[in-house]
Amino acid sequence: MSDSNNAHNVSYLDYKGQYKGLSAWIFSTDHKRIGLLYLYTMLAFFSVGAILGLLMKTELIAPGATIMGPKAYNALFTLHGIIMIFIIVVPGLPAVFGNFFLPIMIGAKDVAFPRLNLLSWWLYVIGILIVLTSQFLGDGPPDTGWTFYAPYSFQTPANVLPAVFGAFVMGFSSILTGINFVVTIHRMRAPGMTWFKMPLFPWTLYGTAWIQILATPVIGITLLLIVAERLLGIGIFDPALGGDPILYQHLFWIYSHPAVYIMILPGMGVISEIIPVFSKKTIFGYKAIVLSTMAIAFVGYFVWGHHMFTSGMSGRALYTFSFLTFLVAIPSAIKVFNWVSTMHKGSLDMQTPFYWAVSFIFVFMIGGLTGLVLGSLATNVHVHDTHFVVAHFHYIVFGGTGYAFMAALHYWFPKMFGRMYDLGWANLGWGIFFIGFNALYLPMFFLGMQGMPRRYYDYLPDFHGGNIISSLGAWVMISGIIIIFANLIRSARHGKKTTQKNPWGGKTLEWQVETPPTLENFEEIPTIEKGPYHFGE
Template structure:
């Protein structure tokens, strides 16, 4: 293997080579390792929850423990895995390479963001074992319960605050990098679509995250000093918390999904061997999603006691945000049409993404309709919906990107056959796990309940079996990827025949990415 950033001499020769490095590639890998460790932890918590749901009533865990389990599962999956996931891990590694830059605009700030992430994670995890015990509010920390519960909400919320700092700084770093550090000749419309999606994400991270930060600080103040801002008896308003929480947390959904869509737009032209259909439409739809995504948070609160005027307007806006997402799906499918497709693991993951994301997206529209939402709000239907979008969508796209850029990151190939089996297993397990939840929710099974009546037994059990298949698939995939870091066959610079700049340098890249900064003379998908 040629000299690369792993082998080139650095200032330190111990662990500091990693934790004190300002190289975006090393920071990306630091994020990747930490993010996947947390993912596996939260995944196992999910498995325990499904194991409990095999039977009704109290079995091996109590109702109270179940409350803590779904809270911790949600907090870790949302704040430690899926929000930072693609931008911080793959984005950090790939963004400067795709731009033809040596690093991000603020390398030290980049490392600082990772420390914020770790500090936030430490706080969130410490909260499980200290004070009044693991928070039991659900990841949404709704008042008044989050203000009155004796569990350790303050520390968990402070952890989420620090994670928000990390996310904001990463967004700022990426925006500046994209504006200032594109290779000569790379105009805005010659940028790869993954970059466009990170650009849209960066704005959401920068403008929405401070709102959750202030909201979480208010919860802490309320708990410690009883300020009264969410207390109606003192002129406060509990629904104000929901507004402030979702003003961030809905755009956060787009922080999660936009980079995933970027990966899909990147993989399809490479494996279909043709230029992407509607480049500008995809680029602008990312911006449109980021923009309109700001204005739809109220659809989480249709049953909370909001005014009718607000409900109607938020419902309308929710239907509008589906349009740019639809534009993307049609463009992806049109790009595959009449392409000379090379069926390989990244493309298979992308196909799974399109299938699962379409189900997730369309069931989201059910809930955008006011009358239907009255029926299914707070049921398993919503749990199924957001797992289809977040895991079926973002998760599968993350794995697609991981397989796609794996040879670039590690300089080796994984076992293609195992990767395909793992994807198949995950796809089957995923649907067996989550599809019954749509039916259960429609029949009235509420989310976050640890007990259920006898008529839900069969579907609950089917769903639990699905969780085992899914986990088997995930573990197989990780086994393949981890093992191949050392044992895989060496990869060439450009094993997929990609046209974007990351494929123009060696695998893995040298410390400053390119021996000579490349000059861009055409669009990114010139097949």
């Protein structure tokens, strides 16, 4: 090996392996390159999903058919849901930043199974391609919503089969990533890094990986049953043959509720990394954050019924699911208190990642507290299947995971690319995005309480006012996204070069390696003596 190509002193971006050009990326088993592969795939599909969302909001700017009819609208919200859930937020933070930073943060050279890791990305891309065929082949795009509820999902003539099967393949990818991370964390921590000296982002990835392993097979078999139902007519969910559609809903949410925690837990991990660094203070209540992470991962399995309060369940089941749902609020609130206490009396360094982290706390609280409105039985019946629900889960999934993703991107960007983005444009993009986001989703809470149902292209004239604000908010938010992405993409290619190891003054291991990291991350595996957030008070 020539010296200029030594794995210890060449950046992972410049390393020349046995492949060249595009192949050097799509066949690379380097966890950092795989992380970027996920990032690029996601940014591409996020743009598609966001445009679909924008089209829907534009349709809703006035009652009646504005730019599309009911069929197109049904197809749009289905595809928007499938893209945003299965392609973006479920793999989301673990696949991009988990792949890139988990090994570095625990002092390892790679994940436990690098080739399996590459296979995960390939399965993910194959799954996406299968899903996409549903749009162009057969009798029109699926119109079931991303939930594929029985019995409609096997009665509609639309091309549901590839969408369902694609989601199944992506589930495989998710399981393999989960297995990879659990084994990596168990086997590859640097000497001296005990469980309670592990940084919080790896901790949340650990909780998430367990949910990926234990919940994803349930959706796998459920989707396979839908496939069998459509192809063979086995009757398991078909009332005409004796099956029970409500059983489908149970099986679906047994996965899909824990999946919400697959989405949000790594986001909480990112925020727990950023807050102490920009407050220049040790994180408040490290163990409480760790334990609340595991508590959320655990309790999250037993709350799925709250998606089905109006589907028909025994009274006792209703109380139990409602009670357990309230229980999840406790560990979530513990985290919020920890973040706020960390900032208290800290010397705050107001930078872009910190803006994203603080606004995360703000929108996450709105999303979380409105979740309690939905979790209590009486109010749930009133707002079930209205725009209130849509607003709530966008505040959590987009407000929570989305903000955390942006925070992570702005926090780790200089490390990943060895270049710095323009801070002014980044802050402006954040500001416009934040205003647009709230203008878009806040009115939906009021519309929902007034009774505007979700998933219709049309509405009563009474709801017009709120919808105008909401649709205009969508346009503002998209402008913000364009500024943010344009700034980051330009900076990744032409931004100011930096080899500074630690631009923000972080204490975790990724700030002690080269910028950008070398192929093997560490010349010598470090020995860990202190906890991850020692700011020397």
